[in-house]
Structure formats: C-alpha cells, structure tokens
Amino acid sequence: MQIIESIPNFSEGTDMSTVEKILDDFRSSDVRLVDYTFDSDYNRLVVTIIGESRKVKAALLKASDTAITHIDMRKHKGAHPRMGAVDVVPFVPLKGITMKECIELSREYGKELSEAHNVPVFLYDESATSLERRDIDFLRKGEFEGLKEHLKMVKPDFGPAVPHPTAGATITGAREIMVGLNVNLGTSDLKIAKKIAKAIHAKSGGLTYVKAMACEFGEMTQIGMSNVNFRKTPLYRQLELITIEARRYGIQVVSSEFCGLIPLDALLDVCKYYLKVDDLEEKRIIEMNL
Amino acid sequence: MQIIESIPNFSEGTDMSTVEKILDDFRSSDVRLVDYTFDSDYNRLVVTIIGESRKVKAALLKASDTAITHIDMRKHKGAHPRMGAVDVVPFVPLKGITMKECIELSREYGKELSEAHNVPVFLYDESATSLERRDIDFLRKGEFEGLKEHLKMVKPDFGPAVPHPTAGATITGAREIMVGLNVNLGTSDLKIAKKIAKAIHAKSGGLTYVKAMACEFGEMTQIGMSNVNFRKTPLYRQLELITIEARRYGIQVVSSEFCGLIPLDALLDVCKYYLKVDDLEEKRIIEMNL
Numbered sequence: 310m311q312i313i314e315s316i317p318n319f320s321e322g323t324d325m326s327t328v329e330k331i332l333d334d335f336r337s338s339d340v341r342l343v344d345y346t347f348d349s350d351y352n353r354l355v356v357t358i359i360g361e362s363r364k365v366k367a368a369l370l371k372a373s374d375t376a377i378t379h380i381d382m383r384k385h386k387g388a389h390p391r392m393g394a395v396d397v398v399p400f401v402p403l404k405g406i407t408m409k410e411c412i413e414l415s416r417e418y419g420k421e422l423s424e425a426h427n428v429p430v431f432l433y434d435e436s437a438t439s440l441e442r443r444d445i446d447f448l449r450k451g452e453f454e455g456l457k458e459h460l461k462m463v464k465p466d467f468g469p470a471v472p473h474p475t476a477g478a479t480i481t482g483a484r485e486i487m488v489g490l491n492v493n494l495g496t497s498d499l500k501i502a503k504k505i506a507k508a509i510h511a512k513s514g515g516l517t518y519v520k521a522m523a524c525e526f527g528e529m530t531q532i533g534m535s536n537v538n539f540r541k542t543p544l545y546r547q548l549e550l551i552t553i554e555a556r557r558y559g560i561q562v563v564s565s566e567f568c569g570l571i572p573l574d575a576l577l578d579v580c581k582y583y584l585k586v587d588d589l590e591e592k593r594i595i596e597m598n599l
Numbered sequence: 600m601q602i603i604e605s606i607p608n609f610s611e612g613t614d615m616s617t618v619e620k621i622l623d624d625f626r627s628s629d630v631r632l633v634d635y636t637f638d639s640d641y642n643r644l645v646v647t648i649i650g651e652s653r654k655v656k657a658a659l660l661k662a663s664d665t666a667i668t669h670i671d672m673r674k675h676k677g678a679h680p681r682m683g684a685v686d687v688v689p690f691v692p693l694k695g696i697t698m699k700e701c702i703e704l705s706r707e708y709g710k711e712l713s714e715a716h717n718v719p720v721f722l723y724d725e726s727a728t729s730l731e732r733r734d735i736d737f738l739r740k741g742e743f744e745g746l747k748e749h750l751k752m753v754k755p756d757f758g759p760a761v762p763h764p765t766a767g768a769t770i771t772g773a774r775e776i777m778v779g780l781n782v783n784l785g786t787s788d789l790k791i792a793k794k795i796a797k798a799i800h801a802k803s804g805g806l807t808y809v810k811a812m813a814c815e816f817g818e819m820t821q822i823g824m825s826n827v828n829f830r831k832t833p834l835y836r837q838l839e840l841i842t843i844e845a846r847r848y849g850i851q852v853v854s855s856e857f858c859g860l861i862p863l864d865a866l867l868d869v870c871k872y873y874l875k876v877d878d879l880e881e882k883r884i885i886e887m888n889l
Contacts, residue, residue: 343883583873585855589857595693596864
C-alpha cells in the first residue's frame with residue numbers, strides 16, 4: 310500500500326453549495342477526509358485527505374472537475390494569493406511510497422487535469438523543473454488577475470500558455486509533509502509578535518526548515534509556523550526558541566495548537582528531548598483503549 | 600479482540616536451559632514476546648508478552664508448567680523476594696477488555712494452575728479478596744522459606760494451604776499497566792539519590808501513583824520509578840519533580856530510559872505538557888514510514 314496525503318486548495322470559501330459539492334466528491338471517494346477549513350476572508354477551501362495514492366489522485370481529479378465547473382475566478386476576491394479555481398494540489402508521501410513516485414503522480418495529475426479542462430498547470434516544489442519554479446510565490450506572481458501576462462514569461466508545464474477564462478491556472482507538485490504549529494503569546498502587541506516570528510523564520514535568520522508569521526489572535530497574538538523537515542528541525546526547537554525570544558520582552562508562551570496532520574515521529578522527538586530519553590523503541594509503544 | 604499484557608516472573612535466572620525452555624513456550628505460542636530479562640543476582644526471569652486474552656492465558660499455563668517441572672525452589676537463592684517457581688503472574692488490560700474481565704481471567708489462571716500442579720495460589724492487586732491482600736509484600740512475607748508458616752495464617756485463594764515442595768506458591772491477579780521510567784542523575788552520591796527518590800516515592804510523601812528507589816548506575820546514580828496510573832500522575836510530573844529536587848543539590852538529570860511497555864497516551868501527555876497543546880486529536884496523528 311502506497312499512502313499519500315494531499316491538501317488541495319480550492320478558491321471558494323463563500324458559496325456553501327460549491328464547497329459542499331467539492332467535499333462530497335471526497336466523501337464519496339475511497340479516501341479519508343481528515344480535515345477541511347474554509348472561510349470568506351481568504352475565500353478558500355483547504356481539504357486534507359489521506360489514502361492509497363491512485364485513489365487520492367482519482368478523488369482529486371473528480372473534485373477538481375467540480376471546482377472548475379462551479380468556480381468563476383473573474384468574480385473571486387480573497388485575502389490569500391491565488392491564481393486558479395483549483396489553486397494548489399500538493400502530493401505528500403506518507404507510507405510505502407518515495408518522493409520520486411509522488412513527483413510522477415503529481416505529473417500525471419497535472420497532465421490529466423490540463424487535458425480534461427485545457428487549464429495551464431505548473432509543477433512546483435519537488436516536482437519543479439527548475440530551481441526558481443520550486444517556489445510557489447514565483448509561480449503565482451501576479452495572481453489570477455496578472456496570469457495572462459505572467460504566462461508569457463513563465464510557461465506552464467502542461468496545457469496552454471493562456472489562462473483558462475474562469476479557472477485560471479493550477480499549481481501541483483510533490484513535497485515533504487508540513488507540520489503546522491501555532492504558538493499563542495501572552496501579549497496583544499503585534500509589533501513584538503512580529504519580531505519574534507522574524508527570529509524563528511528561516512529567511513530572516515531563524516530555523517532552516519521553518520516559516521513563521523505573526524498575527525492577531527483574540528486578546529493575544531499568534532506565531533503561525535510551518536515546518537517542512539521536522540526530522541532536521543524538531544518541534545521542541547521551534548517552541549524553545551520562541552520561548553527564549555519572548556522572554557526578552559517578558560512575554561510568556563500561553564498555549565499552542567497543531568494544524569493539519571501530526572506525524573507520530575515528530576511527537577516522539579518531543580518526548581525524547583524533554584524526558585531526555587535517547588531511544589524510544591517503537592515496538593514497545595502500545596496504543597491502549599479501555 | 601481483547602488484548603492484554605502479562606509480565607510473568609519465574610524464579611530462574613541462572614540455568615540457561617530452563618530459561619530457554621520457558622521462553623520457547625512463549626515463542627511457540629500465538630502471543631507477542633515483547634521483551635525478557637533475566638540475571639543471576641535476582642536469579643529471576645521476567646517476560647513481557649502481549650496478545651489476545653485467551654491465548655495469553657494458554658501460553659502462561661504452558662510456561663508455568665515448564666517452570667514448575669524444572670525449577671526447584673529448595674535450591675533457589677536470589678536477591679529479589681520470591682515465594683515460588685512461578686512467582687507472580689499479572690494480567691493487564693490493554694484493549695477491548697475491562698479490568699473486571701482481567702480479574703476473572705486471573706482467577707481462571709490461578710484455579711487451573713492450582714488444579715494442575717497442586718500449588719497454592721494467591722490473588723493480589725485488583726483480584727485480591729481483601730484490602731491487605733492487594734499488597735504483594737503482604738502475600739509473600741517470609742518468602743519461599745517461610746511459606747509453610749505463612750500459609751497457616753494467610754490462606755491461599757486456590758489450592759492447598761501447604762506449599763508445593765519444589766514450586767512453593769504463586770501470586771496472580773489483574774492490575775493496571777505500570778510504566779517504568781528510570782532517570783539517571785549526574786552524581787555518584789547514592790545518599791543524595793536516595794533522598795531524591797524518597798521525595799518522589801508515594802509512601803514517603805511523593806507522587807500518589809509512583810514508586811521510586813535509588814541505585815548505583817555506573818559512575819552515576821539512577822532513580823528507578825514505576826507508575827501505576829500515568830493518566831493521573833503523568834510522566835512529565837515525575838521528571839520535573841526529580842529535576843526540582845536534584846537542583847537543590849546542584850545535580851542535573853542526565854538521561855532517562857523506559858522499562859517495558861510505553862503507552863502511547865503517556866507519551867502524548869508529555870507532548871501536550873511541554874508544547875502547551877490542549878488537545879492532540881488522535882485522528883490527526885499519523886505514522887509515517889518512508
């Protein structure tokens with residue numbers, strides 16, 4: 310069994326009827342619908358599914374079909390960058406499947422999608438055909454509104470070099486699993502939270518595999534982080550580094566929460582660090598339910 | 600499926616041929632042999648098995664048969680308290696089985712063992728028929744050598760009120776899972792280690808569900824702990840309390856190690872505490888193996 314995760318992003322978070330149609334495609338497929346969130350600010354639906362690789366690909370094609378049929382990007386407004394009805398479709402290897410096989414799967418999905426709907430498709434991250442194309446921000450520069458011009462310079466990997474009139478373009482590709490951890494700070498001062506986020510964020514001198522950004526969170530502020538290599542940059546390092554930076558301002562870490570899937574190994578690393586255990590033999594770990 | 604754990608103690612840690620015969624009984628049974636340790640100081644073999652409740656009971660009866668046939672308690676010397684060839688046989692509920700059903704299972708095992716070999720059998724812990732009989736130390740007072748006198752005052756639950764000439768008596772019963780955690784201290788001073796162990800140990804004012812004792816451990820010292828209710832007394836509390844007590848003497852916690860089975864929930868509690876996460880939804884935790 311080759312098990313993968315996908316976290317497709319569809320550009321619809323307002324029209325409940327379309328949201329439900331897309332979700333129904335996953336519900337009626339032989340995949341596990343782990344999670345979904347949508348909101349009208351981002352005007353986006355993010356779905357998390359897990360399953361056998363072929364079945365996940367089939368479910369994604371079915372839901373993409375529904376999205377392209379019902380979403381009209383000409384009317385779409387949303388706070389999050391986006392360039393298509395089916396915006397981003399990542400393929401993440403979980404069990405019994407290599408990254409190389411996931412790259413191939415993303416290529417198949419991209420090719421089939423572009424052929425079925427005449428949509429331009431870009432390959433990103435591990436599937437990208439050049440270094441700069443790995444970066445999703447490079448690929449979706451100008452978003453849906455600038456897509457026509459963008460496609461003149463950045464050719465799609467599949468499909469025509471002109472936008473689909475209502476569905477724009479789609480980005481797909483294989484990537485490593487991403488662990489989302491949000492840490493809530495006992496301050497409402499967004500300026501301080503931003504300084505702390507900057508200290509964690511890879512590109513500004515923080516931890517190599519971590520992206521971090523600050524936002525308001527009720528009375529508090531939140532550091533939202535995604536980690537693309539929890540084996541090399543373990544979760545406790547993110548939390549402890551935030552604690553150290555926050556201490557300077559006399560601010561406490563109040564609580565945390567995970568987004569999306571949580572790899573068991575990432576949690577075991579946390580235990581090993583804090584309990585100072587060198588080896589947690591997996592064969593001795595048992596699940597109890599009484 | 601009703602899954603239980605058993606950790607039978609046999610009074611043989613020197614004669615490899617008997618040790619192997621007992622282990623072979625488990626290896627040839629339809630149960631999982633998770634772990635075993637034996638040594639000549641304690642002169643004892645401790646086996647950890649997991650499996651379907653009926654199959655575990657059958658494997659235990661088979662191995663008990665071998666132990667009673669090959670072990671002669673009249674010649675047995677060992678540092679650990681013991682009263683029989685098959686010394687203690689606990690039944691621990693893991694999945695799909697209640698404590699009540701485990702109590703019943705231990706009663707069946709005790710009855711069948713006593714009938715097969717004319718061995719007196721005591722029920723302890725959750726299976727005990729009175730409060731004082733819950734305590735294993737009460738039941739094995741006087742050990743094998745004092746068993747004849749002991750049986751005059753403390754009647755067995757099954758079998759005759761006289762010792763088996765070579766196999767002594769057996770203690771069995773259902774109990775909660777026990778999590779073993781050993782913490783190594785950066786000091787060779789056993790006196791200090793004993794003070795710290797005392798601070799953790801339930802009966803001397805420590806944590807309710809924890810037994811702790813100190814011993815030498817190479818250049819270091821070790822606090823050996825067993826926890827019989829990790830849900831009420833989580834593992835991080837044990838570690839943090841040791842850290843606090845050790846700090847007073849300027850001593851560091853160097854490392855830790857688990858003994859026996861490690862319930863996943865106990866590890867998740869550790870993560871929740873240190874990461875300050877309120878809820879770790881189990882359905883979002885995934886095992887990856889690439």
